[in-house]
Amino acid sequence: MRGVSVIGVGETQFGELWDKSFRELGIEAGLRAIQDAKILAENVDALYVGNMSAGKFIDQEHVASLVADYAGLTDQHLPTIRVEGGGACGAIAIHQAAMSIASGVHDIVVVGGAEKMTDVGDVEAAQILSSTTDQEWESVFGATFAGLFAMMARRHMFEHGTTREQLAAVAVKNHKHGSLNPNAQFQREITLEMVLQAPRVAEPLGLFDCAPLSDGAAALVLCAKDKARRFTDTPIDLIGTGHASDTIAVHDRRDLTTIDATVIAGKRAFHAARRTPNDVKVAEVHDNFTISEIMAIEDLRFVPKGKGGFATEDGETALNARISVNTSGGLKARGQPVGATGVAQAVEIVRQLRGEGGKRQVANAEVGLTHTLGGTGGTAVVHLFARGD
């Protein structure tokens, strides 16, 4: 199979963007990525769009075709593909687009991810997020999205001795990183006390343990590796991908403190890339809740099982520490427009590997990782990126 490189990235501001529609967001990110790649519209062979639930958030399905239309690509009649997979849809879209290049079908593909979440009220938005869980055997019984992660957190505390303060330390760190990211939804630092005293959502999780509702979009231009140098001097290679699934309901999982889909996706990605977790210096992991980041760094083997909270509290995952986790601010501070998440994570890693991280640049980053969850862990996707040789 052919290698695949990233030759362009773009993203919008993330936040409550009242003046921007879904299509405006998608186009803004896409055009930035195309400009960054210095390609012409006619170079694009296909468009993949990660989107969780435009049907519920803005009553609009068929969004891939819509984005191509408003991006001015109508006359090319591109094949456009919308990818669904809960919170992982953007990461899956990258995988699908990469396979279309690896197979030889396409040379240059644009991958976008977008969500417009603030056109509905916050109670309704939370309910839409919760539609990625088992509706018949979880939601009907009063299980909320936060409640399901809270139950994983409670069990993690019970089995591994993780503390409430360690959960809070994830939010404090990611807000600090977000303060260095001009596109982040939250650019203000918070204190441990603020997290601990915030209103409770689902115990032990409070408001500051949860990623926000956001609008935003991100995009990548992927290119066959053997053609990438025609467009850029700093191609970033996609060196491995792992994509795995697990039970839709949390209660059917083998272990409530491990996301098996993450473990398997991580193994597959590291195997494909012939790398190990020790090679990774910068990672964007799915911190939709603080407990999620703790489980992710364990399940990706950055720290031993049960030590994720301790490692975070000790600062091992802060910017330019042992491994820099969520330098963008993560879902927690950058924001969580669901469909954009997987793509925005890749945008951050590409910037880091190019050395364009600005105030949040990780020193000597050669290999970076993205980790994206769908639902409560029914899907996980891991991508590994490296500087092109």
Added chain:
Amino acid sequence: MAIPRFWREIPSRYNLVASRCGNCGTVDFPPRVVCPRCGRKSLGRMEQVKLKGRGTVVTFTIVHDAPKDFDMMKPYALAIVEMEEGVRLTSQVIDVEPAEVKIGMRVETAFRKLGEEGAAGVIHYGYKFRPAV
């Protein structure tokens, strides 16, 4: 939601109908057509069983931020319970102060109202958990 969507789940929601694999004996809830462990060896050998309705809290939370259907109940305790048959279920824990719910607590199912379809729609029922007598 359409009425049949609640109606067709009544056997499991009211009477805890589960399935047991005729090959390995594992119990799944709700009933499955294929055993996740045995695959094709289980085809045609899945039998219906009823859970006894007794189990132990494996983990729990207290929900403060609830969907509108549950707004009147908040804060409420929600738990994952391991039933005596080995399978796990998620539901609310009732007839106890939420703060008194603990991991390891023995519970049993109780038949309760789960929700309703607006002021004039169907009321739907199912299991919740309460401390075991």
